[in-house]
Amino acid sequence: MKKFELSVLDLAPVKQNKTIHDTFNDSLELARFTEKLDYKRFWLAEHHNMASIASSATSVLIGFIANGTEKIRVGSGGIMLPNHSSLVIAEQFGTLESLFPGRIDLGVGRAPGTDGLTAKALGRNPMIINEQFPRQIQELQRYFSPENADSLVRAIPGEGCDIPIYVLGSSTDSAWLAADMGLPYAFAGHFAPDMMVNAINIYRENYNPSEKFPEPYVIACVNGIAAESDEEAKKLATTLYQAFLNIIRNDRKPYSPPVDDINDVWNPMEKAHVMRMLHYIFIGSQETVKNQLQNFQNAFQVNELMITSHIYEQEARLKSYEIMKKAADELI
Secondary structure, eight states: OOOOEEEEEEOOBOBTTOOHHHHHHHHHHHHHHHHHTTOSEEEEOOOOSOTTBOOSSHHHHHHHHHHTOSSSEEEEEEEEGGGSOHHHHHHHHHHHHHHSTTOEEEEEEOSOSSOHHHHHHTTOOTTSHHHHHHHHHHHHHHHHSGGGGGSSSOOTTTTTOOOOEEEEESSHHHHHHHHHHTOOEEEOTTTOGGGHHHHHHHHHHTOOOOSSOSSOOEEEEEEEEEOSSHHHHHHHHHHHHHHHHHHHTTOOOOBOOOOSOGGGTOOHHHHHHHHHHTSSEEEESHHHHHHHHHHHHHHHOOSEEEEEOOOSSHHHHHHHHHHHHHHHHHHO
16 A cells, blocks of 8 residues: 555534634644644645635735644645736745745645636636636746746735645546646545546646646545544534535535534435535544545555544534554554
8 A cells, every 4th residue: 555644624514603713723733733743745725705604815814824833834725826816826835935935835726616607706707717727827836936027017025935836626626737747636426426536547647747846746635533532533423414514505604513413414416416525535533534534545545644634512613533544554
């Protein structure tokens, strides 16, 4: 089995009866906790117009987390690039890299991270996204390069900064793009598992080696919920199930506490839809999760697993990441 790193994806989840200030403090506590456990990186995802997710100002939140930690890499998983000017993102991440040298990652995606009306408010033009996204990545690379010093438009801070760019995706389109550009690839298996097998195969088989990344590098993001027993983990997971159910119902309310019987909350059709979206998930005790990790890695041979945990109680969330790391360490 290929050895793999373990990392964190945090959506800055807002919980019922909690404030957004509480959310940010919980995220910082999680980052510090997982740093001590030797998780490799801590990424935050850009979402908008969702009462359940508070990471809309992603660059600002990255700075908050990086300032409160010491060694863990901190970055975006990701910045939805067509929502922004390439120059502004280059300046923001150049500022972050200048503040926290050698610790900042820039993961970029093309999706809006929101609904259609909000995407329009963000200034996106859906007619040009497919050509805009790769062009913007090239613009970022140019702004970060020392050679751009002779340009009339420069990113300061940003110019000359060694900031790795990761292509995020939930389809085969992103796999082709990451392979062609010779960039690391992170697949969103935590909500869009259907194309993960094909996308990773396409990426590896068509990878064009680059100077910074001579070999393909695959990150798979997967939901993970670990506890002292399988039964406890399954109950904790009902918060995750309710979160996905809310997506289906277009209900963006804050995250709900776990319930004793999830079948009281959803109908069979909704259950089937949610479980399809959660086709790849690590859930259970340390021994159960260890076996699930091994089976997953035997199938995908990824370089890195990025775990996101929708758990209502903060202490249980921290404990889940601790158990997950112990399970992974037993394998590697």
